[in-house]
Amino acid sequence: MVSLAELCTVLGTHLIPVNGRSLPARDLTGVHVSELEDPTPYLDGGELLLTTGMPLGGNPAATGRYVQRLRSRGVHALGIGLGPWLASVPDYLSAACDEAQIHLLAVPDGVPFQNVSRAFWRLSARTGEAELLGSLGTQTSLAQAAMRPGGAAAVIRGLAQALGGWAAFLPSGAEPARYWPESTVTLLPLLREETLRLNRAGTHAAATFELHGQPVVEYPISAGGRIHGFLAVGPGRKLAAPDRQVIMTVCTLLALKARQREAASDAAAVLEAAVAKLVLHGHTEAARILAEDAGHPELPRRMRVLALAAPGDSVPGQLLLAAPALKPAPGVPPLTARLPDCTLRHERDGVLYVLLPEDGSTGAGDTGAGTSHAWNEAADVPAEPAELSGAVSDPVSLSEVPGVLPGLRRALAQAPAGTLAGTAAPAHAAAQAWVQELAGYSRADLVGTVTEYLRHRGHWENASRALGIHRNSLRHRMALVSSLLGVDLDDPDVFAPLWLELRQREA
Template sequence: MPPTLASLVHHSALKLTVRAGGDRLDVPVRWAHVSELADPVPYMEGGELLLITALQLDAEDAEAMRRYVKRLVGAGVVGLGFAVGVNYADIPKAVVEAAQHEGLPLLEVPRRTPFLAISKAVSAAIAADQYRAVTAGFAAQRELTRQALSDGPEGLLAALASQVDGWAALYDASGAVVATAPEWAGRRAARLTADVERLRERPAPASAVVGAGGGDDDGERDRVELHSLGTGRRPRAALAVGTAATLGTAERYALHSAIALLTLTTERSRSLQAAEQRIGAAVLRMLLAGEPDHARAVAGDLYGELLDAPYRIVVAESASPPAGATAPEGKASRPTAGALVAADTNGDPLGGLTECLESAAARAGEAVLVVPEGERLVVLAVDGGAAVGACEEFAAALEGARAEASASSAVPGSASGSGSSGSSGSSGSSVSSGYSGHSGDEDELVVGMSGPAGPIAAAAAYKQAEQALSVARRRGRVLVGHEQLAAGSVVPLLADDAVRAFADGLLRPLYAHDATGRGDLVASLRAWLSRHGQWDAAAADLGVHRHTLRYRMRRVEEILGRSLDDPDVRMELWLALKTTAAVGE
């Protein structure tokens, strides 16, 4: 610890005598300073032992001494050393009484003790304290390194908590608590979720000092330091360290060592990440090629367990709207998921989804295979596992934010409606302003998820995911699962350009006929098909005689050159009518 007044008094070579404030000698001394100025306060920083001979002071004036000592105390001076035998044979009573009144320790310096000796003693003690701190820091670094190598992050946290006499917690990239030391610190660490989230929004490295005071359950207030871990713009993890007081030099060394070691642990090298991605891509290619045995051999321990249970394939794309696409005049452009996650993923929704899935899988101790393919992401995740659940939650959050932003942009006079970004104190306004003047530069996240599958059905599962992705894009949804296609209607699948072109070509002659005003063949055909060819029921729906309807159906056959007795023809006409109706809606 740094030198104190008590340690100086006990220094045998200095021969100092306590004349006042003997109960306050444990205060640390930052420096020893000599000043004969009548007012040295402007040159004080606090924590000094001031040494004087009272050369320019009327040390016997009680009022002047009270003012002098009071100003010293106000400036943070921790002690006053008065040399006797120079200007005064003894310390004047006025100085002693003023020191006693203000509670300022007063030390008598004998004539044979030069001020330089006191300054050297303080300097040597400070240097020794710094050396001890550095030595302790190196020892802590060795211990932290040993724990990190033998027991991983958990062992490192335990060693760090011991070094700082407090607690430590590690958070993953999503802000969830991964490990704490001691175990009882879990509740305190969980209270810092919002603070960790705010820290993650800042480029790494970043730090903050917050309070994680307990409630009635522990009755303590901690000083907590938060530090981001990582070398990229997006921190991959965060460290929290809680202590009862400000960290000392040795504790600070230990903390910095822990930050470096945890960064190395959590921020894997680029080459290792690239190697794992290549293995994952190879496993995926083999599965899609119908070679599950080879895929399992290549997967090894890295992804092997993923192939031992049913899994789902997720295909995600960051697809921009068509170039030059603009919102209809007078309407706000539809909010994109890319803008919704911009604050949390720096405009990279695929990166945000990857981070979310990998963090969830890591917390659950399950494998997940993530393969980036340009603007597409392919994921193999355990069916019913944490990664699949995280994907659904991620999409649901974006859907909810999109709906909220759409509602905000519809408010008259809002930023989106006026085409200006605007600014408002509310979060809703700030979200909606992110979509005003949307020009297609921001990416929109679209996700398709397969049903449960096994290694031998990977190709089919991939096809399911792609079909679900296509439907999600057409519906304007963030996520569509294969089950939703099976349980829903086939009509949304008709919104394909090729299907629409076929429908338009098939029905164009009927629309051309109706445009001349010589009959309503399209409506009559729709009514007749919807009534399964029942003449009376269809005629009643149209409000015409059944013979009129029979005539119109003969005209349909003549114009199209097809027989309505053919079930394939009826099916094609019905689907064509549904397709044009869907486009009209």
């Protein structure tokens, strides 16, 4: 941009301040020539208006009205071309301009207005070229930063510094936000809320909103037909064209980084699906070698196998999001792992098999804490839990995984929609439910009590001695157990599976 002071310096004696006021560094929006009595319909404000003095009317009253019209339009300066109409600048014009705070200048006789216009546009072109070169330098620096490790954070920092404000990138999924400066962290909850609102409204183009009374501009980061996150910018000044070019460059760099991560993730998913397939087919050693080569954490010694199926064309991501809502059958523990992070999975014959470590972790390492944000991605839309069915095996060693698959498929085929079945026999499943019920009683150790009672085949003296309690206390506890479970512990169909489950628990 070009200031009035800069223009006067370049033009020298061809543009002379009249009223003696110091010229500010405020930028001019343009130079306009008009001999109309009211030129304001053709002005935007901030201009240097040039005239020969014809519209002034030749008297103080008409001149005052003319100057007031210019003031109401926000004209920055008035230049009077001396010559046929005015040999000198009238004092009443100078006084009116002083009152309206419009800078008054004189163009000497014989100096074409075109000289002033040409000088303005030459300076504008030079300034624009300098801004463009600065913008290109900034864009080059940002591109170089994006190539380094942690490039996204460096790009966000460089953007915020270039704009004199703050910037934040809110990626989809559990990936943490990148922002600069550090104080921007306090804005993240509001930014996420506003971003989700815009996303629900289907606003997938640049949008502007206010936070704490300050304007924020937000841009979607899209690549491959998916929204990978949003870039939010709180500029410290009004955005110019070069600033917008820098922002669009950052959007492109973030989209490229997202595509790189997506490609790496897809490649890792293919390798981990191959690991799961090898385990399911009994090639345990080959699975261990491939997992090590793929950078996956060491395979656990024991696993549970989860099978999921739903009618229609639900993708794995939808099934894994819906699975925790399945109602477990008696004796079947609920799904506690963060299933979308379970990477060892393989789809075959319309069934998704997922290998879950016995301890309930995801098996994918620490993916970092964070809230998952759905940016209108189909894979983030859960399947209907009412249509989904599942079955999960008991913990088995890796080498035993293929052996549980037939029973797992049978259990899945028999599981009603919306439920999670187990592979244990009905009696075993009932015994698991009984043990869970006993373990949930907090006022006495009923699990230990029943274990010793069955271990000593119902002999009160021996069982009470092993427990270190009086036999009347043992009788009281066993009466409580019978009431709690609603079964007869002397029934062989009850105590046999219950004893086996308690032994399994001890092991």
